[in-house]
Amino acid sequence: QKEVEQNSGPLSVPEGAIASLNCTYSDRGSQSFFWYRQYSGKSPELIMFIYSNGDKEDGRFTAQLNKASQYVSLLIRDSQPSDSATYLCAVNDGSSNTGKLIFGQGTTLQVKP
Amino acid sequence: GAGVSQSPSNKVTEKGKDVELRCDPISGHTALYWYRQSLGQGLEFLIYFQGNSAPDKSGLPSDRFSAERTGGSVSTLTIQRTQQEDSAVYLCASSSTGTDTQYFGPGTRLTVL
Numbered sequence: 001q002k003e004v005e006q007n008s009g010p011l012s013v014p015e016g017a018i019a020s021l022n023c024t025y026s027d028r029g030s031q032s033f034f035w036y037r038q039y040s041g042k043s044p045e046l047i048m049f050i051y052s053n054g055d056k057e058d059g060r061f062t063a064q065l066n067k068a069s070q071y072v073s074l075l076i077r078d079s080q081p082s083d084s085a086t087y088l089c090a091v092n093d094g095s096s097n098t099g100k101l102i103f104g105q106g107t108t109l110q111v112k113p
Numbered sequence: 114g115a116g117v118s119q120s121p122s123n124k125v126t127e128k129g130k131d132v133e134l135r136c137d138p139i140s141g142h143t144a145l146y147w148y149r150q151s152l153g154q155g156l157e158f159l160i161y162f163q164g165n166s167a168p169d170k171s172g173l174p175s176d177r178f179s180a181e182r183t184g185g186s187v188s189t190l191t192i193q194r195t196q197q198e199d200s201a202v203y204l205c206a207s208s209s210t211g212t213d214t215q216y217f218g219p220g221t222r223l224t225v226l
Contacts, residue, residue: 004155032213043204043217044156088156092213098169099144099213103156 002027006089006104014112019076021087021107026070029094030102033065035074036088038106044088048074079111115139117218119205125224126195134190134221138207145188146208146215147172147180151201159203162188195225 003026013019021035032051036044050056050063050072062075072091076083086106093100118137126132138145147159161169162182173179177195182188192199202222206215 034214036217043202043220046214046216049214090156096169098161098163099208099215100146100158100161100169100172101156101213101215102158103148105155 002093002102004089004091004102004104006087006107008105009108010110011107012110012112013079015079015081017079017111019079019083019109019111021074021076021089021109023072023074023089023104024070025072025089025091025102027091027094027102028067028070030091031094032092032099033063033072034090034101035061035063035072036090036103037083038086038088040085076109079109081111081113084109084111117205117207117216119203119218119221121221122219123222123224125226127226128197129194131191131193132195132223134192134203134223136188136190136205136218138186138188138205139209139216141209142207142216143185143210144208144213144215145182146206147188147190148204148206149201150204150220156204159190192223195223197225199223200225 035048048063064073088106089104090101145162148156158172177193180190202220204220205218
């Protein structure tokens, strides 16, 4: 059973702080890694993807990937109340060439003003 | 359209009835995916289309579930003889050729009474 593990939270940070969200995955064959944001009652919205080891920055968001440790993280700098949502980590199924994704259960982030 | 669209947004049905859920992917996206998100659960892969073919149906939970895609565009997910455990949000996603970056539609919330 291929798994993606996330701490369900809630992770509570004050406005302006750095929020750090973590994810581990079991499939060593996974090559593509995604972070989606999901507001309550809404569908997932893609915010970052990363394919190579190291860091990838996009605005206030930085994705970090360590394939040796099978670990992906998302840093949100200068957190805003509007960042309060559930963050889903997803990885591709490495044994399939279909691109289907395996999702974690999500981490709920609360940014307090 | 600019994004993935799904209809209906909400569907309430009685146990034992059949339902059809529709997905219209982003124009030009050849890959289409159906996922299911049950209350408090992660996203569960159902089926993958490449063009009109479905090379991966491994996530369909039972033979009551079927899907088709026509014209390489619109897809319909059909659930026959619905059961209460089918209640969930059904999400459709699409991606373009050569990438596994998936963009989600707004989902259909199915409630089986």
